[in-house]
Amino acid sequence: MKSLYLSENPLSGFLPSDIGCTLPNLEGLYLSNINLSGKIPSNICNASNLNYLQLPYNSLTGVIPNALGSLRYLQELQIRGNYLTDINFLDSMTNCKKLRILDFSSNPLYGKLPSSVGNLSSSLQYFYAGFCKLMGNIPQEIGNLSGLLVLGLKGNDFEGQIPTTIKDLLHIQGLYLGGNKLDGPIPDEICQLENLAELILSNNKLSGPVPSCLGMLTSLRKLYLDSNNFTSKIPSTLLALENILVLNFSLNAFDGYLLPEIQNLKVVTHLDLSWNRISGTIPSTIGGLQRLEMLSLAHNHLQGSIPESISGMLSLEFLDMSHNILSGLIPTSLELLIYLKYFNVSDNKLQGEIPDGGPFVNFTAQSFMMNDALCGRPELQVTPCKKDDKKRCNTIRNWQRTQSTDSGSSRRQPQKPHHTCNL
16 A cells, blocks of 8 residues: 545544555555544655655654654655644754655644754755744744745744844745744845745734835735834835735834825725724725725824725725714715625714615714714614704715816815704
């Protein structure tokens, strides 16, 4: 037998202690998610031709045997999602010169990532060690893994700064360092990773300004910097990332304004700038984000009106502008957002009639609470609108649309009505 595939079956039991002797010609052993328990037998090294060893999502216990390091043809080792211990097995894995995939995430290994990690195979492309209770610094030797495409170290207790040797991972496409205790700034050296597509640094203690050179990473598709201590303005260079899909800068201390150039993010689907100190108005050019599905500007210091142009973001499913200083009306044109499932403008200074068509028929009072003078249906816990109030609000809305249509023309602009929608 050369290959044994029993993954995803309702089996249980132990790996036979003599499996390496009874199946000496084995090249592939695929036993993921079948409720295996017990230890990985050291005897498995007798199957010296083993290329693929997949044992993820079981209930294996004990130390990871150093004998795995004698499998000189091993290309893939996946033992994620077990109860295995002891990070010291990694020293022996430096003998596996053909290793391409090493995944031991979600095991309670504890300890520090040894510097010997830099001696792993130059063929290694995928290295996953997330949620292993690892601590200490990320060793500088990590930069020796020049063939890496993905480095996953999220959900540990790594501290200290991101090593500058990260710049030597020239082929890296996914860098996942979120959920640690890393501090200090993002090193400028990270901007040398021209193939980087996903950069996840969420939930750390990183601080200082974000390097403007990140705007040169044209391959970047997802950038998560949320839940850190970043300050200063969001670099305007990031608005040049025309192919970015996800930007999450929430839960930081960014200030400054939303720039009109935000419209350059043509294909972005998720944009989260909540829980910062961003001020000024929401530029009307934000309506150019035609593919946006999620937009959160909550818990900032934004003021002025809600742009009518948002109604053109027809893919929008989530819109949160709560806890700002927004004023004026909720545009009725937002009724066109037929996919909108979540809407929140609470704790602002909005006034006038709440739209009651399209997705607004499904929103509750929580979406509109703590505003100056909104009116609408009784179940929204606001004052009912009077007929005169509706007329006045419609007059203002018509005036706003005229302003938008005639902007830049040579015709004389109509005079703004003196009445308002205050109730």
